[in-house]
Amino acid sequence: MTKRILLYGTLTLGAFVAVFPYLLVVLTAFKTQSQLNSTEPWVPGLPPTTANLTKLLGGDFPRYLVNTVLMTALLTLGQLVFTTFAAYAFARLRFRGREVLFWLYVATMMVPSAVTMIPLFLIMRELHLVNTWYGLLAPYVLGTPYGIFLMRQFFRGLPAGLEEAARIDGAGPLKILTRILLPLCRPAIGTLTIITVISSWNSFLWPLIITSGDDTKVMTVALATLNRGIGVDYNLIMAGGLIALVPMIAIFIFFQKYIVRSVVLTGLK
Amino acid sequence: MRWRRDWHAYLFIGPSLLGVLAFLLLPMVIVFVLSFFHWELLSPPTFAGLDNYRRLAGDGESWHSLWITVVYVLLCIPLQTVLALVLALLLNQRIKGVRVFRSLFVVPWMATPIVMGLVWNWIFDPRDGAINSALAVIGVTGPDWLSDATWALPAVALVNVWQYTGYNMLFFLAGLQGIPQELYDAAATDGATPRQRFWRVTLPLLNPTMFFVMVTNLIGAFQVFDTVFVMTNGGPSKSTEVINFKIFGTAFREFDFGYASTLSMLLFAVILGVTLVQVRFFGKRTTYDMS
Numbered sequence: 001m002t003k004r005i006l007l008y009g010t011l012t013l014g015a016f017v018a019v020f021p022y023l024l025v026v027l028t029a030f031k032t033q034s035q036l037n038s039t040e041p042w043v044p045g046l047p048p049t050t051a052n053l054t055k056l057l058g059g060d061f062p063r064y065l066v067n068t069v070l071m072t073a074l075l076t077l078g079q080l081v082f083t084t085f086a087a088y089a090f091a092r093l094r095f096r097g098r099e100v101l102f103w104l105y106v107a108t109m110m111v112p113s114a115v116t117m118i119p120l121f122l123i124m125r126e127l128h129l130v131n132t133w134y135g136l137l138a139p140y141v142l143g144t145p146y147g148i149f150l151m152r153q154f155f156r157g158l159p160a161g162l163e164e165a166a167r168i169d170g171a172g173p174l175k176i177l178t179r180i181l182l183p184l185c186r187p188a189i190g191t192l193t194i195i196t197v198i199s200s201w202n203s204f205l206w207p208l209i210i211t212s213g214d215d216t217k218v219m220t221v222a223l224a225t226l227n228r229g230i231g232v233d234y235n236l237i238m239a240g241g242l243i244a245l246v247p248m249i250a251i252f253i254f255f256q257k258y259i260v261r262s263v264v265l266t267g268l269k
Numbered sequence: 270m271r272w273r274r275d276w277h278a279y280l281f282i283g284p285s286l287l288g289v290l291a292f293l294l295l296p297m298v299i300v301f302v303l304s305f306f307h308w309e310l311l312s313p314p315t316f317a318g319l320d321n322y323r324r325l326a327g328d329g330e331s332w333h334s335l336w337i338t339v340v341y342v343l344l345c346i347p348l349q350t351v352l353a354l355v356l357a358l359l360l361n362q363r364i365k366g367v368r369v370f371r372s373l374f375v376v377p378w379m380a381t382p383i384v385m386g387l388v389w390n391w392i393f394d395p396r397d398g399a400i401n402s403a404l405a406v407i408g409v410t411g412p413d414w415l416s417d418a419t420w421a422l423p424a425v426a427l428v429n430v431w432q433y434t435g436y437n438m439l440f441f442l443a444g445l446q447g448i449p450q451e452l453y454d455a456a457a458t459d460g461a462t463p464r465q466r467f468w469r470v471t472l473p474l475l476n477p478t479m480f481f482v483m484v485t486n487l488i489g490a491f492q493v494f495d496t497v498f499v500m501t502n503g504g505p506s507k508s509t510e511v512i513n514f515k516i517f518g519t520a521f522r523e524f525d526f527g528y529a530s531t532l533s534m535l536l537f538a539v540i541l542g543v544t545l546v547q548v549r550f551f552g553k554r555t556t557y558d559m560s
Contacts, residue, residue, distance in 0.1 A: 007359060007364070008366075010359065011359060011360075011370050014356065014370075014374060015370055015373040015374065017431065018373055018374050018376055018377050018431070018435055019373060019376060020399075021377075021380070021385060021388045021389065021392065021431070022376065022380070024388055024391070024392065024399065025384070025388055028391075037397075040402055041391070041392075041397065041398070041399045041402060042399060082284040082285045082288070083285065085281040085282070085284065085285070086281060086282050086284075086285035086286075088281060089277075089278040089281035089282045090282070093277065093278040093281070094278075095275040095278035095279065096275055098278070101282065101286065104289065104294075105285075105289060108289050108293040108294060110541070110544070111293050111296075111297055111537075112488060112491070112492055112536065112537060112540050113492065114491075114492040114494070114513045114516065114533070114536060115296075115297070115300060115533045115534075115536055115537045115540075116292070116293065116296035116297065116300065117516070117517070117520075117533075118300060118303070118516070118520050118526060118529055118530055118533055119295070119296035119297075119299035119300045119303070119530075120292060120296050121520075121521075122299065122303075122526065123291070123292075123295065123296065123299070138292065139288070139292040140292075141288075142284045142285050142287060142288030142292070143284065143285040143288055144288075145289060145293070148285060172277070173277045173278075173281070174277075198379060201381065202380075202381040202382060202383070204382065204383050204494075204495045204498070205494050205495065205517070208498075209517075209521060220381060220383040220384075220495075223383055223384060223387065224383050224387075224498060224499050234391055237387050238387075238388070238391075240384075241381075241384040241387060241388060244381050244383075244384050245380065245381065245384060248379040248380065248381065249376075249379070251379070252372075252375075252376065252379050256372055259375065
């Protein structure tokens with residue numbers, strides 16, 4: 001019995017620590033400045049106020065939010081399409097140079113993004129794409145070797161000869177991919193989508209480097225610079241944080257099963 | 270027919286191959302070449318031979334940055350790996366509410382690092398922050414955390430531990446569930462104590478998982494940037510100026526792209542070295558299926 005209490009005690013404490021910062025975001029976002037000063041951080045301010053959210057949404061923030069949504073949507077769409085294409089070819093088509101190319105992809109999985117930041121910026125500068133949507137999206141929209149590796153593993157797991165009947169009926173590779181293989185790939189597609197959405201939504205360093213104007217500024221960059229102003233207004237920052245976190249929490253609630261499975265899929269074999 | 274099938278495949282691969290060549294391979298070549306040049310953007314680059322590397326050899330600040338990064342990695346990785354493994358062992362039992370706990374522990378992983386950096390800024394606030402407020406309740410005066418050169422780096426590392434422990438826990442959980450029950454039964458028949466079962470059965474069989482977790486976490490931790498940017502901006506007195514932050518500053522604040530490239534090569538070499546050591550270490554004990 002004591003063992004059980006100890007177990008649940010530990011787990012509850014851990015879960016509390018995991019969730020506490022989120023709780024803080026929510027509580028603070030709905031506090032007035034005076035409530036912020038007069039209450040402990042973990043005590044809700046009563047009555048709650050929506051003034052911070054209103055103030056934030058009345059300024060430039062919605063633009064940055066829209067930019068983030070757009071960036072996430074385009075990156076996810078591009079990565080899904082191009083990753084699936086490449087993974088399909090590597091897994092189910094035979095062509096000259098397949099092994100060499102695949103090992104090239106696997107080798108580039110090892111390239112740390114921090115190391116390519118400077119040359120990527122210089123490439124974009126040379127192409128006059130600094131501070132443009134093209135520059136922001138180009139390096140990541142064509143798919144990542146990591147995602148391709150993942151999807152390829154999944155495609156290879158599908159039974160051999162699945163395509164034979166369709167091929168005899170004269171279906172081309174694109175038709176085989178979209179009509180026969182993709183419907184069987186829903187778990188893998190779901191996983192890839194979630195990984196891409198999260199990493200695009202949260203991305204910071206590349207947007208920070210490549211964008212400067214309001215037209216391409218994303219939320220993470222806006223929030224980080226909001227923090228740099230004189231006299232940090234925590235309520236306002238937390239209101240922004242809340243807006244940034246809500247979609248992630250929603251994804252989490254709706255796709256829990258996929259997320260857990262995605263980890264199993266990415267981690268082993 | 271063969272050329273036609275090939276042609277299709279190349280079409281499918283084309284876009285991603287462009288990406289790999291233009292945005293991964295070409296940048297690696299550029300950063301390598303640039304590390305032998307002086308370039309401050311306004312004037313054309315000039316060949317510098319080994320100047321940048323000589324400068325690096327005598328540049329105490331850069332070595333300090335690398336050292337800070339290593340300390341950061343050593344603060345994060347053992348702690349979050351052990352915690353993740355312990356949590357996974359606790360949650361690999363048939364107990365009530367196990368799913369809820371699993372989910373709650375993964376929640377931090379989804380958080381935008383920038384936002385969480387900002388939240389933790391405030392949790393670490395010396396006067397109004399949650400940690401020092403809680404410490405005050407029990408009569409302890411907490412340190413100034415982020416404005417204290419001793420505590421700033423551990424504080425940033427703690428955020429990383431918070432963010433990734435639950436995520437890693439899921440990998441271990443998946444690994445644990447892949448261990449056949451018969452092995453435990455056999456061990457029990459042979460009279461193995463729970464402790465022996467852990468060290469002799471569980472841990473060796475978790476080797477592929479451990480390998481994956483260690484490699485990916487180390488590669489990530491060596492490149493830490495976001496949390497440092499919002500929490501400490503490298504300070505106080507450069508005590509959190511990790512190498513990726515140093516590279517960023519050298520390039521985009523001092524516009525010294527040649528030297529920043531040399532620093533990038535240093536980071537690349539370190540990450541490659543650390544990864545290869547792990548491949549060696551784990552490779553002896555595990556077969557990792559890449560095919």
